[in-house]
Each structure stands twice: as structure tokens, then as C-alpha cells.
Amino acid sequence: MAFLFFYLFAAVALLSAFSVILQKKAMSSALSLIVCLGAIAMLYVQLEAIFIAVIQVIIYAGAIMVLFLFVIMLLDPASEKLAASLKGLAYIAAPLGILLAILFFQASLAYHPLALEASKAAPSDISSIGMQLFSNYLLPFEVTSILVLVAVMGAVVLAKKKL
């Protein structure tokens, strides 16, 4: 049952990720990416990271992708020709990329499995995440708030009429 669940949503994630790069229109890519993010959220559920799964749906699929869709509809990129252009360099890049991918998969599979087979799940409810966030990770948390503030100001300045 767990295997079925995993392979189902892993397949959905990979197929929709392929769809993201194979679609011609940016709008179709964005909709495929939303499906991919949802499937990844289901994998988080299976990994017992409920809080992360929820904020994946709310922040990624709900906020970031809506921002993308707004910009795509605002700018209408379909009005100009934007085909994926694979030129001469692709013949060198493709073998090198495949080699690098094989190395990655080898590294993934070679990870020592014994230490990671049977482990107890850490308590991953919101309260224990909050305790970690406000004790061990307090400084990064505060720095993040400054980052968000700077990002807000940057977005406002960049989107002004007169740059």
C-alpha cells in the first residue's frame, strides 16, 4: 500500500515535471508545475511531514504559483515566438548532462542503507517545529524576517512605473 502510494505520486510528480519543460506555452507549464507541487506535497505526507505538506500547498501552490499566473496573464508571453532552442552546443551538453545525472543516481543509490532503514519518526507536529524554530534556529528566523522585508521593498521599487 505504501509502495503503491509512493510510486503513484512519484510518477505524477515526474510526468508533470516533464510536462513543465515540454509545454510550449508558459501557462501550460505553470499549470503542470502546480500538479507537480501537489504530488510532492503528497510525498511529504507519506514522509510524515504534515506541516511542510500543508505549507507546500498553501505557499507554493497557493501563493507563489498564483503570482506566476498573474505575471503570465499580464505579460502574455504567447504573443511572441518562444520556442525551446537547442543549438549545436546541445550535442556536447547532452552526453555531459547524462553523465552527471548517472553520477547523481549512483550517489543516491550508494548511500549506506543500513543506518537509514529503521528509524523512529521525530515528532513533526507544529508545536515541536515551533519550539525548534524559536530556540535553536532563532537567529536564522529573525534574519529571514529581514530578508522578507527587503524583498517586499525590492518588489515595490522594481514594479514602479518609472524605474
Place this chain on the structure above:
Amino acid sequence: MIPVQHYLVVAAALFFIGVVGVLTKRNVITMFMCIELMLNAVNLTFIAFSRYLGKLDGQIFVFFVMTVAAAEAAVGLAIIVALYRNRETLNVDNASSMKW
């Protein structure tokens, strides 16, 4: 229990799909979406290790990565809007005045 390697292989595959997208696409918005895909692949690796090591730190890191991704999306899309307003294009090959 599903071995952790399965999650790692899925995450690596998602990451490489994102890399291929960034390298082959010429539409700046689609390239940006492929970067988000790569961030998500890394998040999946973090969560898988967090579960299999029985530690919560991976989930905290994913929280920070998501915050940075949201900030990046806001600023990046503002830059794209400004670029389109000044150049009337979304093709990265037409916006290369800082290249050489």
C-alpha cells in the same frame, strides 16, 4: 517502509528535469519555474533525510528554503515585469547587454 534511496532518486530526477529546463528554455518565466522545480527537488531530499534520520532539522531547513523561494519569486517576477516594460521581450537572448 520505502527505502530512502527511492526518494533520493525521485528528487535527483526532478532536479535534472529542472536543470534541463533552465538550459533549454528561452522564456524567462519558464526558466524561473524550472528553478522552483529544482528548489522543490532539494526540499524533497531534505524531508526524506529528516524522516529517515529521525531529526526535525531538515523540516526547519525546508521552511527557510520556502521563505527564500517566496522572496525570490516576488523580486524575480518584479524584475521580469520591469524587463518586459523596458525591452518588450521575455526572451533571455534579447536581454544580454550585461553578458560580455
